Amino acid sequence: MGEGFYISKVVALTGLVIAAAALATIIALSVVYSQERSKNQQVLPTTSGPNTTSTPSTTPSGPKEPWDYYRLPGNLSPVYYNNTLWPRLQPNADGLYIFTGHSRVVFRCVNKTDLILIHSNRLNFTKFEGFHAILKGLDGATAPTMKETRLVEPTQFLVIQLNEPLQQGSMYELYTEFVGELSDDLGGFYRSEYDEDGVKKVVATTQMQPTDARKAFPCFDEPAMKAVFHMTLIHPQGTVALSNSMNYEPVSITVDGESLIQTSFEPTEIMSTYLLAFVVCEFTYIGSNPDAEVLIRIWARRKAIEEGQGDYALEKTGPILAFFENYYNSSYPLRKSDQIALPDFAAGAMENWGLITYRETALLYNPGVSSNGDKEWVATVISHELAHMWFGNLVTMRWWNDLWLNEGFATYVSYLGADYAEPEWNMKELIVLNEIIGVMSVDASAYSHPLSSKEEEILRPDQINQLFDSITYSKGSAVLRMLSEFITEAVFSKGLHTYLEEFQYSTTGYKDLWKHLQMAVDKADIQLPHSVEDIMNRWILQMGFPVVTINTRTGKITQEHFLLDPESVVDRPSEFNYEWFVPLTWIKKGGSEQQFWFLSKEVTNPDLVVGDADWLVANINMKGFYRVNYDEANWERLIAKLSSNDVDMDISVINRAQIIDDAFNLAKAKIINTTLALRTTTFLNKEFEYMPWETARRNLNYFFLMFDRTEVYGPMKAYIRKQVTPLFHHFEALTLNWTKIPENHTDQYNQVNAISLACSAGVEGCKELTSGWFKEWMNNPAVNNINVNLKSTVYCNAIAAGGEKEWDFAWKMYMNATIATEAEKLMYALSCTKEPWLLNRYIQLCLDPEKIRKQDVAFTLVYIARNAIGHPLVWDFLRGNWDYLLNEYGRGSISLSRILNGLTERFSTQFEYKQVGIQ
Template sequence: MAKGFFISKAVAVAFVVAAAGAVATIIALSVVYAQEKSRNEPTAPVTAAPNTSTTVSTTTSGPKEPWQRYRLPDSLAPVSYNVTLWPRLKPNADGLFIYTGNSTVVFRCVKETDLIIIHSNKLNLTTFEDKHAKLNGLNGATAPALKTTWLETPTQYLVIQLKSRLQAGSSYELFTEFVGELSDDLGGFYRSEYEEDGVEKVVATTQMQPTDARKAFPCFDEPAMKAVFHMTLIHPQGTVALSNAMNHDPVNITVDGQDLIQTRFQPTEIMSTYLLAFIVCDFSYIRSDPAAKTLIRIWARRKATEEGQGDYALQKTGPILTFFEGYYNSSYPLDKSDQIALPDFSAGAMENWGLITYRETSLLYDPAVSSNGDKEWVATVISHELAHMWFGNLVTMRWWNDLWLNEGFATYVSYLGVNYTEPTWNMRDLIVMNEILGVMAVDALASSHPLSSKEEDVLRPEHINELFDSITYSKGAAVLRMLSEFITETVFSKGLHTYLEEFKYKNTVYTDLWKHLQMAVNDNSIKLPQPVEVIMNRWILQMGFPVVTINTQTGKITQKHFLLDPDSTVDRPSEFNYEWYVPITWINTGRIEKQHWLLEKEEVNKDIILGAGEWLVANINMTGFYRVNYDSENWDRLLAKLSSKHEDIPVINRAQIIDDAFNLARAKMVNTTLALRTTKFLHKDVEYMPWQTASHNLNYFFLMFDRSEVYGPMQAYLKKQVTPLFDYFKGLTLNWTRIPEKHTDQYNQVNAISLACRTGVEACNSLTTGWFKEWMENPDNNTISPNLKSTVYCSAIAAGGKKEWDFAWSMYKNATIATEANKLMYALSCTKEPWLLNRYLKYCLDPNEIRKQDASSTMVSIAKNPIGQPLAWDFIRANWGRIFNDYGGGSLSFGRLIDGVTKRFSTEFEYKQLLQFKEDNAEQLGSAATSLEQALERTKANINWVALNKEQVFEWFNNEASSPV
C-alpha cells in the first residue's frame, strides 16, 4: 500500500528466555480480557490524571495537554523493541479469539521530560502496583518512579506521568504486558478464517498501516519513529510463524501442559511501525533457487500452493527485484522476500518490509481459471509492493501528509517493473487507462485535495485514512510520470539513486526529492524553464490541473483550472492562484513533435498556427497531466481525420481526444454533441484504448439516462457501432475458439462482447447464455474462456432468473480460487430480479456468506445495476450504523462505498437524500466524509448536466441510430 539503532544479541536472548517464563503469567489475563470485552474502548484510568480531562479539547486554542494532541511529543525516540506474542487460534470459553503478549521498548530521552506518551489502542494492559507499565534505566541511568498512568482513549495513548524527570541523552526501557483480541476487523493483529478439506482454519495476521500497530502492542506509532524490532511468536504445533526478518530455528516449549513452538526472529532493519508484520498459519510455500542472492518465498493455503497458484508470482518476483535494483542503482536491502496470500485482507497488498501481505487475488494466479486481467493485476501489485522496499521502506515519508511520495511513486514505477518482466503488454501505455484518465475525473472536482497537505491538517487516524485515495495513488503516479518525461527517465532514476543513498533508514519530506532530482538535472545539463521544485510544487501543493486551450488560427495558448462543474465553488485557497507550469507537446499534419512550456495564463506560439486542411493534436501520449481544448476549426479537422484515417493519430491520443471532449462537454466548454461525434469513427477502430475510453465515458450517459427515454436510441447507436467490433473478434478468434495473441486485444474482445450484449446484439446474447447453459449442465467442466468469464456470467445471469442465480451462488460458495470467486461475486449483482438483489444485499452483512473484505465492493456492484441502485442505497441507509461499526469506519474501502452507490444520483430528490444522510450520520462518517462531499458535488453537477443536455442528446442519438455507418 499498500505499504540505525541496535540492541545486543545477549540482551535479546536474555529477554526471550524471560518471556518464555512469563507466558504462564499472561495466560490469566485472558480472563480479564473476557470480562472487559463488553467495553468498546480501552479501560478507564487506574489512577486518574490530576487536574486533567481525558477528552480532547475542542476550544479554538487547541488541546492544552500533550496527551490531548494527536502527534507524539518530540521528547523521546525509540531505539528498539522486544515483543513476544502468543495468539490463540481457537476461541476461549467466552467465544473470543485472544492473544497475550509483552513488549519492552528501549528509548532515548531527547529532551528532559516527566512524561512518557506511547500509543496503545484496544489493549487491556496488566497493572503493576496500579500502574500500566514498568520503567528501567539503562547504561547507568536511573529510572524515575511512576506517579500515575492512564489510557487516553480519544488520542489512543498510554500516558505515564513520572515523579521526576527523564534526563536528555539517557536511555530507558518500558515494559508492558497485555491481552488483545484477534478480532476479524482486518486491522492490527487480527484473524482470518478459511475452510480447507472441510476443516475450519484460522490465521493470525497483521495490517498495521497506517495507525494500527498500536492495536497489536504499545508503540511509538508514527512513521518517523523508526526502530529495530526483535520479534518472538509462540504458536501451536503444526503451524509456522513469519515476520519481517528471517527466523532462528524454532524450539518446542511447554506451557501449562500445552506443547507449543517458540519462534524468534533476527532483528529487523531500522523501520517504521506501520511496516511491521507477523503471521501464524499452517500455510506452505514455494521458494526461489537456493543459489539465488535473495531468498524469495510465496506462501499460501496448502491447496493453492499444491495447485501451482503461486508459480507466476515466484516467476516474476525475482526479475522485478532485479529491475528495481538497476533502476534505483541500489541493492535490495534484505536477505529475504516473503510474500503471502491471505484469505481476508482489507487492501490489495501491504509492503511490510520482508513480509509482504496480499489478498489472494493480488498474488495467486491459475492460468486455467484466471484472466489476463487477473495476471496483469498480480504482476502490477507485486511490482508496486517491491518498489516500496526502497521507496517507502528504506526511505520513508516523515508524516502521512506526504503519503503520495510513497504511493504515487510506487504506482508509477510499478508499470516500469511489469514492463520489464512482461515486455509485450505495453504497460507504459496502459498506465494512462488504468490510472490517469480515472483520477482526472476526481481531481476536476472542487472537493478534491492537493497531493501534499500541511502536517497539521492531517492528524487524526480517520484523516490519515482519507488520504489513501486515487489522488494519492493515481495522480501521484501521473505527475511523477510527467516529471520523468520532461527531465528524461535516465536523469530521473539518477536523482532517485542519490536520494535513496542520502536518506536510507531515515525519513524525508517532498522537498528532499526535488533537491536530488535537481542535482541530477544540473549534472546532466537538462534545460528547464524553472527549477524542479518551482515547477512541481504547483502540481502537488494545489489541487486540480489545467485545461490548455490551443487556438490554431491565432497561435494563442491559454490555461485555466479545469472543473467538471464550472458552477461549483472552489473554497480551497492556492498560493499559485491555480496556475501551472505546463509542459506542452504536440504533433501536426506532418507528425513532427514539438514542445512548449506554458508558464503564464496566456501565451502566443506561432508554431501552432495551421494552414488550410492541417490538424494538430497536443499532449502526445498524455504524458502531461492536463486536458486540451481547441478552436472549433481544429476540432472539425481532428474529427475528419479520425473518420478518414484514424491511424494517423497515435492510439493514446485517439483515446485522449474522446476523454477530453466528453469531459470538456461536462464542463460546458464544448457542446455535448461534439463529444458524441468523437465516437463515430469507432466502428472502424479495433484498438483497446479508444474503445475502453469511449465505453467509460458513455457509461456516464448510461448512468444518467438508463431510466429515461434516451436509453432506447442510445442503445441503438451503440449497437450499430459495436457490431463491426464484435464481428472482427469473431473472425480473429475463429468463431470464439481461440484467444487473441495481443494483450490489449484480449481486453478489447471483452469490450466487444460486453457492449454487444449490453446493447442487444442478438448473436452476443445467444452466445453468452449458451456458454453458461453448457456449464450449468456440466458444472465440473467450465469451458468458458477465463478472459470472458465476468462478462459471460453477468450477461447470462442478467438474462436468466432464480435458477441461474442460484447456480452461480453455489459455484461462488464452492470456489477454491479467489479470482474465480471474485468473478462470480460480481456477476451475481447483474440479475434483474429485485428480490434476488435484496437477498444478496443481506448476504453482504453476513461474514459467513460474503467476507468482510468484499462487503463494500459487492454493495457497489449491486448499485451499478440500475435495478439494484435504489435497493443498495436504501439498504446502506437503513444499516449504516452496523456497517460503520462492524465493517470499520476507518477502513480504506469505506469511502469507495459512498462513492460507488451514489454515482447515478442526478435528481433534486436524491441530492436532498444525500444531505439528509450527511445530517443523520454526522458523527459516523469516518473516512467516508470526503467521499460524501464529493458525492454531493457530483450530484449537483449531474442535475445541471441532465437539465442542459437531455434534449439534444436524445435528438443526436435518434438521428445517428437511423443513419448509415
Template sequence: SRALALALALVSVGALASIIALSVLYAKEKTKDLEPSPTSPAAATTTADSSFPSPSSSPGPPVPWQQYRLPDTLAPVHYAITLWPRLEPDGRGLFIFTGNSTVRFVCLKDTDLILIHSNRLNFTLLQGHEAQLMALGATAPAIKTTWLELTTDYLVVQLEGRLEAGRSYLLHTEFVGELADDLAGFYRSKYKENGVEKILATTQMQPTDARKAFPCFDEPAMKAVFDLTMIHPLETVALSNSINYDPINVTIEGRNLTMTRFHSTEMMSTYLLAFVVMRFFHNQIRIWARKQAILEGQGDYALEKTGPILSYFQNYYNQTYPLTKSDQIALPDFSAGAMENWGLITYRESALLYNPAFSSIEDKEYVATVISHELAHMWFGNLVTMRWWNDLWLNEGFATYVSYLGADSAEPTWKLNDLMVVFEIHGVMQEDDVPTSHPLSCEEGEVQKPQQIRHLFDTITYSKGAAVLRMLSDSITEEVFTQGLRTYLEEHKYNSTICTDLWKHLQVAVDEASPGLGLPTSVEDIMNRWVLQMGYPVVTVDTRTGRLSQKHFLIDPEAEMDRPSPFNYEWIVPISWMKTGVKQSPLWLTTKEATNSNMTIGGADWLLVNLRTSGFYRVNYDQENWERLLAQLDTNHQEIPEINRAQLISDAFNLARSKLVNFTLALRTTKYLVRETEYTPWLTVSNNLNYYFLMFDRSPLYGPMQAYMVKQVEPLFNHFKDITANWTKIPDKYNQVVAIQLACKNGLKACEDLTYNLFNAWMKNPSNNPISPNLRSTVYCNGLAAGGQREWDFAWSMYKNASVASEAEKLLWAMACSKQPWILTRYLEYCLDSERIRKQDASYVINSIAANVVGQPLVWDFVRANWNYLFNDYGNGSISFESLLYSVTRRFASEFEYKEVKLNNPRFPDFHQALERTRVNIKWVSSHKDQILSWFTEEAKPKPQP
C-alpha cells in the same frame, strides 16, 4: 470492539535464548466495566491516581495526551516484543493474544511524561504490570500514574520525576488484546481446507494500527529496530519481516508449543512491521499460500515474475535489495489489495495467485502490477520513508508509477505504459476536477487524526501522484529522473524525508545534464504547482493565432472553490506536440497565456498536443482544429497514436461536460469507432459514455443510446468473432472483452445468444466450464441477468466451492447482475453475514449491486437501514464508506434525490461530495437531455446505402 474480561500474568523474560513462560487467567464474564473510561483516568488502571486531572476537566489549551501527534521529547531505538496469538476461541468465543514489549528510547528533551500509542490493548487487570520504567546507567523516576486515553490512542505514563535529555530508558508493558476479525492491526483470518475450518493470525498495520498489536511510537518517522518472538502452535509456521532462528519447542501451562525468534530488523517504521502465524505452504522463492493453492501451482506466476521485477528495480534504483529475504503471502482475509511490509509482503489471494485455467488476462496483469508496486516500496517507502502522512502521495504515487515500469520489464508485450493512461490517469482526472478534491500534499498540521490519515489513501494520492511523477520523468528524461532518484535513496536510506528532499536531488541531476533540458525554472517550483494545489489545467490552443492559455479545469465551471490556491491555480505546463503526424520540439507554458507562432497551421494540417498523454492536463482547440482532427479519425485514424486517440475522446467528453465545447463534438469522436479495433480508445469511450448511461438508464433516452452503441460496436464484435473462429479460439486481448461487454450491455442479439448458450452449457456440466477465463466475468453477468433463481443459485454454489480467488471474485461481481429485486435484496442481506460473504468482500458486493440499475435503489435503502451496523461491525478495516456512498449516489440527478442525501448527511462521511455531485448531475441533465435524445435518435437510424 468488545471488551475483554481477561487477566494476564507474564513471567519475566530472560536472555534471548531463554524459554518464555506465559500464563493466562480468564475472567468468567465479559463486561464493559473493564473498558477504561475516556474521561476518567482512575478507571483505566489499578494504579491510577484519581487526583490527576482528566482530559475532560483540563482547562486551557489541549494537554499533550489530547493531541494526536507525539511530542518531540522521546525517540524509540529498539523494541523487544513477544506475542502469543491463540488460534482457537475461549469458552466465550473470544480469540485473544497476549504479549509483552520492551521499548528502548532516548529522551530528547527533559520531560515527566511518556506518551506511547496503544489501541484496544487491555492493561486493566494486570495488577501493576501495565508499565515498568528503567533507566540505562541511572535510576529511573517512579511512575506516578498511568491511564489509557481512548480518543487519541495513548497509554499515558505520568512520572514522579523527569527523564533527562540524552539518556536512554526502557519501558516494559504487558498486555492482552483481541485477535478480532476486523482486518486491522493483529487480526485473525479463516479459511477451509478439505472441509475443515482453519484460523491464521496476521497483520495490517498501515496506517495507524501497529498500536493495536503492541504499545509503540506509531508514527512513520519514529523508526526503530524490532526483535520479535512468536509463541504459536506446533503445527504452525511463524513469519515476520526478517529471517527466523531455528524454532524451538516449549511447554507453557502444560501445552506443547513452538517459539520462533527472528533476527533484528533494519531500522524501520511501525506501519511496516508484519507477522503471520499460519499453516500455509510455500514454493522455493517463498510465495506462501493455502496448501491447495500452492499444490495447484497458483503461486507459480508470482514465483516466475518476482525475480525479474526485483532485478529490474535493483538496476533502476542502483541499490541492491536491502534485506536478506523476501516473503510474499496470500491471505484469505485482507482489507487492502496488498501491503508492502518490509520483507513480508501481504496480499489478497487475487492479487498474488494466478491459475491459467480460471484467471483472465486482466487477472494476470493485476498480479504483475501489484507485485511490482509492492516490490518498488522495498526501496521507496521502506528504505526511505516519508516523515509524516501528509506526504503519503510520494510513497504511493511513486510506487504506482514505477509498478508499470517494473511489470512492463517482466511482460514487455502488454504495452503497460499505455495502459497506465487509461487505468490511472483518465480516471483520476475525473476525481480531481471538482471543488471537493484536495492537493497531493498539505501541511502536516492538516493531517492529525487516524481518520484524516485514512482519507489520504485515495485515488488522488495513488493515481494523480503517479501521473505527476510520470510527467516530471518525461519532462526531464527518464535518465536524469533515475539519476536523481538514486542519489536521493543513497543519502536518505534508513531515514525519513519530505518531498522537497527528492526535488533537491532531481535538481542536481538536472543541473548536471543542462543545458539540454531547458527547464524554465527549478524542479521544486515546477512540482509545487502540481503538488500543493488541487486540480489541473485545461490548455487551450488556437491554431489560427498560435495562442496558448491555461485555466483551472472544473467539470462544473460555476462551482465555488472552498480551498484557496497558493499559486492562483496556475501551473507550469510541459507542452509536447505534433503537427500532422510529425513530432515537434517541446515547450513550456509558464503563464496564464502565451503565443508561439510555430503552432499556427492552415489547410489540411492538424495539431495535436500532449503526446502519449504525458502531461496531467486536458487540451482544447479552436473549432477548425477539432474538425481537422475528427476528419483524420474518419479517414485514417492510425495516423494519430492510439493513446492520443483515447486522449481526444476523454478530453472531448469532459470538455463538453464543462461547457467548453459542444456536447455533439464529444459524441462525434465515437463515430469513427466502427473502424477501431484497439483497446484504449474503446475503453475510454466505454468509461465516458458510462456517465450518460448512469444519467439516463432510467429514462426514455436509454433506448436510442443503446441502438446507437449496438450500431458502433457490432463491427468490433464481428471482428473478434472472425479472428477467434466463432469464439472457439480466444486470443489474449483486452478488447475482445470490451466488445462483448458493450455488445451485450446494449442488447446485441448475437452477443446475448453467445453468453446465454455458454452459461447454460456450463450449468449442464458444472465440472467442465467451457467459458474462456478472459470472457467469464461478462458471460457470467449476462447469464445471470437473463436468468432467475435457478441461475443465481447455481452461481452461488460455484462461488462457495471456488478454490481460486479470481474466479470467486468474478462470481461475486456477476451475481450482482441479476434483474430480480428479491434476489438482489437477499444478496445484500448476505453481506451482513461474514459466514456467507467475507468482510473484505462486503463493500465490493454492495458497490456491484449499486452499479446495477435495478439494484441501486435497493442499496440506497439497505445502506440507510443498516448504517450503524455496517459502521460499527465492519469499521474502516473492511469497508470504505466513502466508496460506498459514491457508488450508491452516483446516479442521483433529481431534486428529490438531492434532498434525500441532504436529509441523511449527518450519518454519512464526505456527504458534501455526494451533494455536490448530485447538484452537478441535476444541472447537466436538465440542460442536455432533449438535445442528447435528438442526437442519439438521429444517429441510430440506418443510413441509406449509396
C-alpha cells in the same frame, strides 16, 4: 432514482424515430443531456479526500494537555523493541479469539520530560503495583518513579506521568504486558479464516498501516519513529510463524501443559511501525534456490500452492526485484522476500519489509481459471510492492501528509517493473488508461485535495485513512510520470539513486526529492525554465489541473483550472492562484513532436498555427497531466481525421483515447457542446484498438448512468449497437468463431468490450452466445469451458438474461470456489440479475461473513448498486444499516468510502443530494 429527470414526449419520440441514424442520435442525446444537466447540476463530491475547511477540531476545546493531541511530542525516540506475542487460534470460553503479549521498548530521551506518551489502542494491560508498565533506566541512568498511568482512548495513548523528569540523552526501557482481541476487523493483529477440506482454519496476521500497530503492542506509532524490532511469536504445533526478518530455529516449549512452538526472528533493519508484519498459519510455500542471495518465497493456503497458483508470482518476483535494483542502482537491503496471500485482507497488498501481504487475487494466478486481467493485476501489484522496498521502506515519508510520495511513486514505477517482466503487454501505455484518465475526473472536482497537505491538516487516524485515495496513488503517479518525461527517465533514475543513498533508513519530505532530482538535472545539463521544485510544487501543492485551450488559427493558448462543474465554488486557497507550469507537447499533420513550456495564463505561440487543411494534436501520449481544448475548426479536422482510414499512422492510440476523453469531460464542464463530444466516437466503427474503445465505454457509461431509467435509453442502445457491431464481428473472425484467444494482450481486453457492449446493446446473437456457454457449464458443472478472459461478462450476461435457476447455480459455484479470482468473477456476476428479490437476497447475504467475506462486502454492494434495479435497494440497505456498517468498518474507512462513492455515481439531482444526510 429517476426523480428530476424529465424527458418530454417530443424529445423521446424524436429520439426513437432517428435511432437508426447514428449522427442524428448523437444530436438528440446531446440536446437532452445538456437540458437535463443544466437542470440537475452535479452537486456531490467525487472524491473522499480530506476537506479541511469542514474538518472538526482535532483536540478538545479548552485547556489542552499533551495527551489531548494526536501527534507525539517528540521528546522520546525509540531505539528498539523486543516483543513476544502469543495468538490463540481457538476461541476462549467467552467465544473470543485473543492474543497475549509483552513488550520491551528501549528509547532515548531527546528532550527532558516528566511524561511518557506511547500509542496504544484496544489493549488491556497488566498492572504492576497499580501502574500499567515498568520503567527501567539503562547504561547507568536512573528511572524516575511513576506518579500515574492511564489510557486515553480518544487519542489512543498510554500516558505515564513521572515524579521526576527523564534526563536528556539517557536511555530507558518500558516493559508492558497486555491482552488484545484477535478480531476479524482486518486491522492491527487480526484473524483470517478459511475452509480446507471441510475444516475451518484460522490465520493470525497483521495490517499495521497506517495507525494500527498500536493495536498489537504499545509503540511510538508514527512513520518517523523508526526503530529495530526483535520479534518472538508463540504458536501451536503444526503452524509456521513469519515476520519481516529471517527466523532462528524454532524451539518447542510447554505452557500450562500445552505443547507450543516459539519462533524468534533476527532483528529487523531500522524501520517504521506501520511496516511491521507477522503471521501464524498452516500455509506452505514455493521458493527460489535457498542458496540465492535473496531468498524468495510465495506463501499461501496449502491447496493453492499445490495447484500451482503461486508459480507465476515466484517466476516474476526475481526479475522485478532485479529490475528495481538496477533502476535504483541500489541493492535490495534484506536477505529474503516473503510474499503471502491471505484469505481476508482489506487492501490489495501491503509492502511490509520482507513480508509482503496480499489479497489472494493480487498474488495467486491459475492459468486455467484466472483471466488475462488477473495476470496483469498480479504482475503490477507485485511490482508496486517491490518498488516500496526502497521507496517507502528504506526511505520513508516523514509524515502521512506526504503519503503520495510513497504511493504515487510506487504506482508509477510499478508499470516500469511490470513492463520489464512482461514486455509484450505495453504496460507503459496502459498506465494512461489504468491510472491517469480515471483520476482526472476525480481531481476535476471542487472537493479534491492537493497531493501534499500541510502536516497540521492531517492529524487524526480517520484523516490519515482518507488520504488512501486515487489522488494519492493515481495522480501521484501521473505527475511523477510527467516529471520523468520532461527530465528523461535516465536522469530521473539517477536522481532517485542519490536520494535513496543519502536518506536510507531515514525519513524525508518531498523537497528532499526535488533537491536530488535537480542535482541530476544540473549534472545532465538539461535546461528547464524553472527549478524542479518550482515546477513541481504547482502540481503537488494545489489541487486540480489546467485545461489548455489552443487556437490553431492565431496560436493563442490559455490555461485555467479545469472543473467538471464550472459553477462550483473552490474554497481551498492556492498560493499559485491555480496556475501551472505546463510542459506542452504537440504534433501537426505530417510533423514531429514539439515541446513548449507554457508558464502563464495566456501566451501566443505562432508555432501552434495550422493551415485550413491541417490539424494539431496536443499533449502527446498524455505525458502531461492536463486536458486540451481547441478552436472549433481544429476539432472538426480531428474528427475528420479520426474517421479516415489512416488515422493510426498519424495519431497514436493513446491520443485517440485522449481526444475522446478530453472531449467528453470538456462537454461535462460546458466548455464544448455535447454533440461535439459524442461525435468523437463516430470513428469507433472503424477502430479495433482497446484504449480508444475502453475510454469511449467509460465515458458513455456516464450517459447510461444518467439515462438508463429514461426514454432516451433506447436511442442510446441503437447508437452503441451500430458502433460496436463491427468490433463484435472483428473478434468473431479473429478468434475463429470464438474458438481461440487473441494473442495480443490488449486485444484480449478488447474482446471483452466487444462482447459486453454487444450484449448490452442488443447485437444479434450475443446474448444467445453467452447464455449458451453458461448453460453448457450448468449442464456439466465439473467442466467450465468458458474462455477465462470472458468469464465475468459471460456470467453477468447469462445471469441477467436468466432467472432464479441461473442465479442459484452461480451462487453455488461461488460458495464452492477455491480460487479467489473465480470467486470474485462470480461475486460480480451475481449482481447482474434483473430480479429485485434476488438482489435483495444478495444484499442481505452481505451481513453474513460466512457467505460474503468482510473484505468483499463493499465491492459487492457497489456491484449491486451499479445495477439500475439494485441501486435503490442498496441505498435503502445503507440507510437502514448505517450504524452497523459504521461499527464494522469505522468512520473514514476505505470500505465505507467505496460504498458511498459507488452508490452515489447515479446521483445528480438536488433531491438526491438532500438524501445523503448520513452523519
